[in-house]
Amino acid sequence: MSAPTTFIERIVFILENRGMSMLxxxxxxxxxxxxxxxxxxxxxxxxxIIMTIPLDKRDNIFKRIILRVxxxxxxxxxxxxxxxxxxxQAMFIYxxxxxxxxxxxxxxxxxxxxVSINTGAYMAETVRGGILSIDPGQSEGxxxxxxxxVQSMTYVISPQALRNIMPQIGNNLIINIKDTCVxxxxxxxxxxxxxxxxxxxxxxxxxxxxxxxxxxxxMTLFFSRLLRYFEKKMDGNKSYDLATHDTLAHTSGMVxxxxxxxx
Amino acid sequence: MSxxxxxxxxLVKTFGGNEVLKGVDFTVRKGxxxxxxxxxxxxxxxxxxxxxxxxxxxxxxxxxHGEDIMQRKSSVPEYRTxxxxxxxxxxxxYNMTALKNCMVGTRKVLKKDKAxxxxxxxxxxxxxxxxxxxxxxxxxxxxxxxxxxxxARALAMEPEVLLFDEPxxxxxxxxVGEVLAVIRKLADEGWTMIxxxxxxxxxxxxxxxxxxxxxxxxxxxxTPEQIFQNPQKQETKxxxxxxxxx
Numbered sequence: 154m155s156a157p158t159t160f161i162e163r164i165v166f167i168l169e170n171r172g173m174s175m176l177x178x179x180x181x182x183x184x185x186x187x188x189x190x191x192x193x194x195x196x197x198x199x200x201x202i203i204m205t206i207p208l209d210k211r212d213n214i215f216k217r218i219i220l221r222v223x224x225x226x227x228x229x230x231x232x233x234x235x236x237x238x239x240x241x242q243a244m245f246i247y248x249x250x251x252x253x254x255x256x257x258x259x260x261x262x263x264x265x266x267x268v269s270i271n272t273g274a275y276m277a278e279t280v281r282g283g284i285l286s287i288d289p290g291q292s293e294g295x296x297x298x299x300x301x302x303v304q305s306m307t308y309v310i311s312p313q314a315l316r317n318i319m320p321q322i323g324n325n326l327i328i329n330i331k332d333t334c335v336x337x338x339x340x341x342x343x344x345x346x347x348x349x350x351x352x353x354x355x356x357x358x359x360x361x362x363x364x365x366x367x368x369x370x371x372m373t374l375f376f377s378r379l380l381r382y383f384e385k386k387m388d389g390n391k392s393y394d395l396a397t398h399d400t401l402a403h404t405s406g407m408v409x410x411x412x413x414x415x416x
Numbered sequence: 417m418s419x420x421x422x423x424x425x426x427l428v429k430t431f432g433g434n435e436v437l438k439g440v441d442f443t444v445r446k447g448x449x450x451x452x453x454x455x456x457x458x459x460x461x462x463x464x465x466x467x468x469x470x471x472x473x474x475x476x477x478x479x480x481h482g483e484d485i486m487q488r489k490s491s492v493p494e495y496r497t498x499x500x501x502x503x504x505x506x507x508x509x510y511n512m513t514a515l516k517n518c519m520v521g522t523r524k525v526l527k528k529d530k531a532x533x534x535x536x537x538x539x540x541x542x543x544x545x546x547x548x549x550x551x552x553x554x555x556x557x558x559x560x561x562x563x564x565x566x567x568a569r570a571l572a573m574e575p576e577v578l579l580f581d582e583p584x585x586x587x588x589x590x591x592v593g594e595v596l597a598v599i600r601k602l603a604d605e606g607w608t609m610i611x612x613x614x615x616x617x618x619x620x621x622x623x624x625x626x627x628x629x630x631x632x633x634x635x636x637x638x639t640p641e642q643i644f645q646n647p648q649k650q651e652t653k654x655x656x657x658x659x660x661x662x
Binding site: 288290291293294295296297298299300301304308309312313316389392393394395396 | 468493494495497500501503506507508509510511513520521524525547549550552553566569570573
């Protein structure tokens with residue numbers, strides 16, 4: 154087999170020989186980014202909601218102390234993970250757990266863990282902003298029909314906050330797709346790690362990273378479109394059905410329109 | 417005493433150094449329609465918000481069936497299910513359709529089953545004339561329509577008292593009528609209501625008890641005839657003259 158000479162030939166050569174391993178790396182990148190963004194959002198919602206629980210002077214002292222201590226811990230968590238590079242966190246946690254606790258984390262588990270808590274720290278502030286952006290009238294309306302704080306958060310505030318922060322969740326997902334490349338420092342076999350191996354093996358740096366670029370861009374473009382689609386879904390229909398039929402049915406005691414529709 | 421639903425006793429509310437309510441006393445009996453009138457800043461809305469515990473009173477007491485609501489603090493949400501509130505800005509839940517707005521309270525707070533809660537919601541939405549719009553989201557409705565859904569949402573909880581905080585103040589003039597018509601209907605059906613309003617003619621027609629507030633105290637109260645036709649206090653006369661002239 155003659156050595157490939159032109160740029161195109163080299164790209165084809167790489168794809169033929171190592172295409173699968175690069176795709177596997179891309180698969181891992183996607184898996185880590187997606188799962189970690191989801192877990193990070195859950196962490197973010199929990200932390201964000203705890204941060205916005207109203208503290209009342211009339212609440213009992215026990216509850217106030219616990220809440221303050223929990224908030225202090227969460228503040229430290231947010232500041233530490235937002236304030237240090239993820240690459241450093243990865244090394245600190247991975248090697249730290251070996252040195253201090255003698256735990257050898259599997260690479261993928263370490264990857265999920267690190268990216269999740271990192272995303273969680275950012276999302277916590279995003280969620281807090283999302284909750285603060287909801288008109289206080291919404292929670293007053295919820296209170297007025299007897300909802301507790303937890304109920305109004307669950308049924309009224311969080312769904313609206315989630316919709317408002319969807320663009321930011323999309324941002325985070327895309328950042329995570331790209332930033333998982335720093336995990337190659339703890340030997341997680343994601344796209345960057347795979348690319349480095351391929352480039353080193355064939356000494357075709359430009360060609361390999363051209364493919365890598367295209368793969369990253371394809372992944373981020375796909376997810377930004379997908380999230381737009383979800384946003385549209387969440388907004389619901391632009392129009393609504395008039396249920397005039399139902400009014401008549403209901404007053405005359407016939408089967409109501411909605412029940413009819415369900416069947 | 418037994419048919420007194422709400423008794424307000426020397427209620428005081430301060431915001432920082434600003435004393436908004438300076439000792440308010442009044443009583444609401446079952447079936448009463450009480451209208452609270454007065455200039456802006458006289459403490460009307462604050463009084464109403466205190467009754468629903470959206471504001472915590474600084475002093476005095478509010479008795480609900482003879483029981484001080486500030487002493488039973490742990491069950492404030494439970495108390496609120498029995499005292500409905502309709503807001504100036506509707507405060508419908510934007511993430512739900514009109515129907516869901518009226519069902520969420522009975523489903524999640526009163527824990528009724530789905531069929532019962534659907535029936536209640538449809539009944540009250542029909543009462544306010546909104547049954548054609550059950551699938552609409554609040555932002556797709558006009559102000560008057562939103563307010564009628566908000567009234568249905570409060571009614572669905574089947575409270576003992578309904579509080580209206582300037583229910584028509586955020587509406588265009590041509591939408592005021594439809595909301596007032598609904599409230600009038602409720603009055604005819606015997607619901608107990610406290611209404612803060614700037615609609616003097618409406619207050620005169622619909623209520624059996626009118627309270628005139630000025631500077632955080634009740635300046636004068638009585639039947640609509642007493643207040644509107646034969647006010648005793650100079651302040652009341654001046655206030656009414658200003659309003660009735662227009």
